[in-house]
Amino acid sequence: MGLKQMVHPVHQVFSACGLFRPGLVCAAIVFLIANQGTALAQAGFPQMNWEAAVEKLVRDVLIPGGVDEKVINAIRKTPRHEFIPPAMRRDAYADTALPIGARQTISSPYIVSIMTQELDVAPTHKVLEIGTGSGYQAAVLSPLAKEVYSIEIVPELGKKAARVLTRLGYKNVFTKIGDGFKGWPEHAPFDRIIVTCSPEDVPQPLTDQLVEGGLIVVPTGERYQQTLYLMRKKNGKLEREALRPTLFVPMTGQAEEDRKVLPDPARPVLFNGNFEEPLADNGYLPGWYYQQNLTLMKATAEDKADGTYARFENDTRGQPAHLLQGLALDGRVVRKIELSASMRFKDIRPGLDATEQPAVMIRFYDSLRGLIDSQIIRPRRGRTNWQEIKRVFRVPKNSREAIVSLGLFGASGTADFDNLTLSPTE
Numbered sequence: 001m002g003l004k005q006m007v008h009p010v011h012q013v014f015s016a017c018g019l020f021r022p023g024l025v026c027a028a029i030v031f032l033i034a035n036q037g038t039a040l041a042q043a044g045f046p047q048m049n050w051e052a053a054v055e056k057l058v059r060d061v062l063i064p065g066g067v068d069e070k071v072i073n074a075i076r077k078t079p080r081h082e083f084i085p086p087a088m089r090r091d092a093y094a095d096t097a098l099p100i101g102a103r104q105t106i107s108s109p110y111i112v113s114i115m116t117q118e119l120d121v122a123p124t125h126k127v128l129e130i131g132t133g134s135g136y137q138a139a140v141l142s143p144l145a146k147e148v149y150s151i152e153i154v155p156e157l158g159k160k161a162a163r164v165l166t167r168l169g170y171k172n173v174f175t176k177i178g179d180g181f182k183g184w185p186e187h188a189p190f191d192r193i194i195v196t197c198s199p200e201d202v203p204q205p206l207t208d209q210l211v212e213g214g215l216i217v218v219p220t221g222e223r224y225q226q227t228l229y230l231m232r233k234k235n236g237k238l239e240r241e242a243l244r245p246t247l248f249v250p251m252t253g254q255a256e257e258d259r260k261v262l263p264d265p266a267r268p269v270l271f272n273g274n275f276e277e278p279l280a281d282n283g284y285l286p287g288w289y290y291q292q293n294l295t296l297m298k299a300t301a302e303d304k305a306d307g308t309y310a311r312f313e314n315d316t317r318g319q320p321a322h323l324l325q326g327l328a329l330d331g332r333v334v335r336k337i338e339l340s341a342s343m344r345f346k347d348i349r350p351g352l353d354a355t356e357q358p359a360v361m362i363r364f365y366d367s368l369r370g371l372i373d374s375q376i377i378r379p380r381r382g383r384t385n386w387q388e389i390k391r392v393f394r395v396p397k398n399s400r401e402a403i404v405s406l407g408l409f410g411a412s413g414t415a416d417f418d419n420l421t422l423s424p425t426e
Helices: 008-013 036-041 050-062 069-076 086-091 109-119 136-144 155-168 204-208
Strands: 098-101 104-106 126-130 147-152 173-177 190-195 210-222 225-234 237-246 289-292 294-298 308-314 322-328 336-349 359-365 371-377 387-394 401-407 412-424
Touching (some): 050 069, 098 155, 109 190, 109 210, 126 136, 136 147, 204 210, 336 371, 359 412
Antiparallel strands (some): 225 237, 294 308, 336 412, 359 371, 359 401
């Protein structure tokens, strides 16, 4: 994730359908390229070295994130900049989601990579993608599968996807505009299904259209507390394996309106801010996502802390070490918030530039999922013992969502955090 701003991983949040990508059936478009060098040269920004940018993404994000070589090769073959509006192409290979119009975003490369990896696609497979959007996810799937079928509910995006696919010569990808939660029965059954929006549960038509033994990768759960699942169809039913906490876009349409549990943007709150919830069996911390280089520590008398706390350690400057959590926050109702945390740092050195420092950050986003403002809290310099920091921030009136993040954000050293709280205040 890294743009030119501090805490570049925060941008990951608008991901895989984008953090807040609406659209009953999310986005992803498709393209396959026979000659990557030619495609990169035709990007419209000849001064940019796209191949170098891809390699930096692979080196700094995908390899440290455990992405396998097969998926990395697919990422290398996929000119992501072709799916991004020209004004934003300079950030095409930053690990961040980017707006693509119609209140939608293109998924970040890392989220696309891990979902593709979990899908375990073979050259003989027929894949169904729910959510064409920009087309990037389907583009990555294209060289791995026999056929990719992709559905988008937003006509503007679906039509643009078809044009891009035609121009780039993707012959094994097929798109249509419609309700993806109904599947594509005339082309069923499918060996693999990938869903890049977050329903409360898997729609039954998708289960019906999956082959016995086939896999579905899908984020499900509450709007801001979701889990990415790998599901296998066995005896007609889906067996679930929880992969990691995640945060995908809310949907539009009936599926979103029918949610049983909705967030309250007038009463924002952080979940598991004291880190007392134990790690899941897969090693991930409940309530938080995009976990990198985290150790959950049990406090000792020497620590002078309560229960457990989060520790981030990094000996390579520029490498990710952080957590993120999203929440609803309506600036029309909540005028000010208090953000507080206990922090302790040791042997800190800035990351690749002076702005990459350990911190707690909150970012505010509007109804179009555009970044409005960022606020940061840090302890006083030179102190190595625990410090409790409290700050009151004005909430922008057009804020509708927020992201709270904490970690080293590219710095090296050790950073400990505990007792994060967020509450409205006057």
